[in-house]
Amino acid sequence: MRLEIRHWQLLDAIGKYGSLGAAANVLGVTQPAMSHRLAEAERRLGGAIFERDGRKLKPTPAGQALIQTASSVLPELSRAEDEFERTAANASHLVRVGMAQYSAYHWVPGFLKSLAFCREKVQIDFVAAATREAEVTLITGKTDIIISPARSENPLLDCKPLIRDELVLITHPEHALASKPWIEAQDLVDEDYLTYSLDALPGFEYERFIRPSGIRIPHIQMVEMTDAIVEMIAVDLGVSILSRWALKRSIKQALVAAVSVTKHGLPLTWYIISRKQDGKNEAIKTTAESLQQWFLVNESS
Missing domain, CATH: 3.40.190.10 (Periplasmic binding protein-like II)
Known part of the structure; x- marks a missing residue:
């Protein structure tokens, strides 16, 4: 190997924080030492790893591959050390x-x-x-x-x-749909629909409920964390279809309400x-x- 662990740590830190100064602070070394270490790594590899972009360092295409490797390998090495200890x-x-x-x-x-x-x-x-x-x-x-x-x-x-579970419509407790025994896809047409993924995940609501109905939901907002979706629904900023079991505590505390999806429900395992x-x-x-x-x-x- 041409690079040592200290070089891989440098690549990971610059990749995460974008500058020598920030990387130096994280690794606890001086900026001149970091600059020397980067120059040494590039000399050993025979090419540029980063390009200057104002005060930032932008990885070259080859450098980006090294950074991705560093971010993957270093946690594994750390875990191996922890396990050994x-x-x-x-x-x-x-x-x-x-x-x-x-x-x-x-x-x-x-x-x-x-x-x-x-x-x-x-x-x-x-x-x-x-x-x-x-x-x-x-x-x-x-x-x-x-x-x-x-x-x-x-x-x-x-x-x-x-465990067996079901996908349910999650709404504000006072939302108009909260009082229904179940919903059909048409009920979502005029709603602000919140989702944690825009991908049509196999076995979930889009594939099993929305797409077969032929309807189009015009107001969709992606919120990557389900916790954040629940918080938004709790203040009546939209609705979503989520796991009843995963939201058990919020439903029990009446922060949100759960409504069955179709008369027969939408089972989830x-x-x-x-x-x-x-x-x-x-x-x-x-x-x-x-x-x-x-x-x-x-x-x-």
Whole structure:
């Protein structure tokens, strides 16, 4: 290898913060030292990694590829060090759990209290970054277990049903649609519709409910976080179709109202997903089994 870890750290920091000064502050070195380190990296590689754009540094096409590699590899190296330290100190094995698409963690306290295995041997962390790219975080090792409302077809991943749920219309409690026993797609035509993804996700409301109706919703606003969507609906700034289970607490507290989608409802299944290669990893296996058992007892409809 031509570059050392300190060079990769430099590339990652400049890529994130855009300037030598900001990168130097983050890494705790002087700006002249950072400038020297960058020049050394470019000399070792035989080409420019960045171009000047005013006071900013803009990566060249080849430099951008290096930055993407740095941002992917450095967290993995850090995790490997953490795992080694835990093992060397006879500490707990770390299992990282993420929620796909929803920031729904209302179940976490109850689950953690129920754990039958020794917490000194298994530590569970929850990874917020999994919300947007759940399967990617599993494959790259940033998470070990994902709870997702979408089934995975990736042959590298093990996907098992967890709980049954349903997609429901979420409205302000005093919204005109809140008093209906159920809605049809036509009811959404004049509404400000909020969505966390403009993609037609397989198995979700657009594919199963909106598109088959043939209607067009003219007022659609994308809000990437479901938490933010709920906050907007709570002050009557729109409606959305979301998971009843994920919004259980907001619905129970009457911050929002839930209305069935069609007379027969729109069923949704949540899955627990892990890497097949971790099938013999006792910490991950035990955590996944404990999650399945807890959800079966406490969250199944």
